Amino acid sequence: MFYARVIGNVVCSIKYKGLIGKKLQILQPVNMETGKDSGSFLIAVDTTDSGIGDFVGYEDGIEATWAFDSDDVPSDASIISIIEKVNVLDNRQRIK
Numbered sequence: 001m002f003y004a005r006v007i008g009n010v011v012c013s014i015k016y017k018g019l020i021g022k023k024l025q026i027l028q029p030v031n032m033e034t035g036k037d038s039g040s041f042l043i044a045v046d047t048t049d050s051g052i053g054d055f056v057g058y059e060d061g062i063e064a065t066w067a068f069d070s071d072d073v074p075s076d077a078s079i080i081s082i083i084e085k086v087n088v089l090d091n092r093q094r095i096k
Contacts (some may be wrong), residue, residue: 001057003083005051009062010043018072023078025050027058032086044077057081 003028012024023046029039032055042060047067050056056079059067064078 001059001080002029004029004042004044004056004058005037006052006054006056006079007041008052016074018074022046022073023049025056027056027077027079030055032083033088042077043075044079045075045077046079048079048082050079052080055086057083065093 006025008026010024010026014036021064025044025046026041027044028037028041031038032034044058045064047069048056058064058077058079060077064075065073067078067080068075078082
């Protein structure tokens, strides 16, 4: 899973039949350890009803289509979770 912040949405007047009724969001990938943007933005199909400003988890590639079971949804990226809190454990805090 990869992490991103929702920075916008896409409105389409015509969609492929498998995308009808599905929301498209614009994501800015984020490094969750630093909280800084990392990489270029991308478009993802939203399965979670996330909104602008939310931190989300997403999958890309063939895994992006798994969130839709047997539906015919062509997707290179899909939002699969809304992230509410992140705890990062650094090497000094690891239990030995």
